[in-house]
Amino acid sequence: MGVNADPLVGGEGFLTTTIEAFANWGRKNSLWPMPFGTACCAIEMMGVFASRYDLSRFGAEVARFSPRQADLMIVSGTITYKMASVCRRIYDQMPEPKWVIAMGSCTCGGGPFDSYAVVQGIDEFLPVDVYVGGCPPRPEALIDAVMKIQKKIEMKGAPVV
Amino acid sequence: MSFDLEQATVLLQNEFPQDILDIKEYRNETTLLIKKDQIHRFCKHLKDNLDFTFLADLTAVDYLEVKLPRYEVVYHIHRFGPDCEENIRIRLKAELTDDNPKIDSVASIWSSADWLEREVYDMFGIEFTGHPDLRRILMPEDYGPFPLRKDFDVRNREASKESFEKALEDGRD
Numbered sequence: 059m060g061v062n063a064d065p066l067v068g069g070e071g072f073l074t075t076t077i078e079a080f081a082n083w084g085r086k087n088s089l090w091p092m093p094f095g096t097a098c099c100a101i102e103m104m105g106v107f108a109s110r111y112d113l114s115r116f117g118a119e120v121a122r123f124s125p126r127q128a129d130l131m132i133v134s135g136t137i138t139y140k141m142a143s144v145c146r147r148i149y150d151q152m153p154e155p156k157w158v159i160a161m162g163s164c165t166c167g168g169g170p171f172d173s174y175a176v177v178q179g180i181d182e183f184l185p186v187d188v189y190v191g192g193c194p195p196r197p198e199a200l201i202d203a204v205m206k207i208q209k210k211i212e213m214k215g216a217p218v219v
Numbered sequence: 220m221s222f223d224l225e226q227a228t229v230l231l232q233n234e235f236p237q238d239i240l241d242i243k244e245y246r247n248e249t250t251l252l253i254k255k256d257q258i259h260r261f262c263k264h265l266k267d268n269l270d271f272t273f274l275a276d277l278t279a280v281d282y283l284e285v286k287l288p289r290y291e292v293v294y295h296i297h298r299f300g301p302d303c304e305e306n307i308r309i310r311l312k313a314e315l316t317d318d319n320p321k322i323d324s325v326a327s328i329w330s331s332a333d334w335l336e337r338e339v340y341d342m343f344g345i346e347f348t349g350h351p352d353l354r355r356i357l358m359p360e361d362y363g364p365f366p367l368r369k370d371f372d373v374r375n376r377e378a379s380k381e382s383f384e385k386a387l388e389d390g391r392d
Contacts, residue, residue, distance in 0.1 A: 141378065
């Protein structure tokens, strides 16, 4: 990106960039999360959205309860096999480009629930971008995960459709 | 009618001399072992004549390799009396054998038994005859095994995976 403030060239000033870089700049600063909260981690996630930790500082506070309007899925909580098909279907309904955060030990690897009903890590059926360990993770850890997603969008981007 | 737990037990013994197989008292809790084919008649009497209006819990235990018969169905039934002494709770048990795990449903007496019996069916495979809608309640409907049976490996995820994959396929029609 180059910024030019020379009055002979562009008057008030302009910048040169590529469409990809510009689109990714917009994407990374306006992530709209789809909160998929199934257990106690979801309470911590709500804390991240609320005023004390305030995810809106990162442009990601507009939690959309419709997958059609979301591009970041935060899976927070134990996922059972019965819930897994629902989770996958909601992911499939999100428009491209999209990213996934696995929040908490349960979503990362089943947590303490080594049982017949619980998926041992949501990467069995979803492409996870960032894993956040902890039971539950601190709000700072989830914010860090969102920032890692932002960095990923900035560095690797997503194809412009 | 006015009675406490001790008097209730005596009343029941007089009414059902043949059907109470055993009485256990422990720390002010009374447990009656009931003949399994009499459970519906017994519960109906508890509710209609002795005012036990509340089925607090209905569950089961698998005593595999501990004792025979293998299963016990457990009922916790509460009576809201006018004072503390008459606010009483009674526990019923009925034994079921491995080859015929069936017992009469009490859902027609207490409607709270509906989902409780479905859960016992889901987890133990015990059938409740006369139940209005005996389907699985927690596990997927096409799930095969009964997870709380002691001969089921609690870490066996194969059946869950099968149901999950089938649910995915069905969703993509």
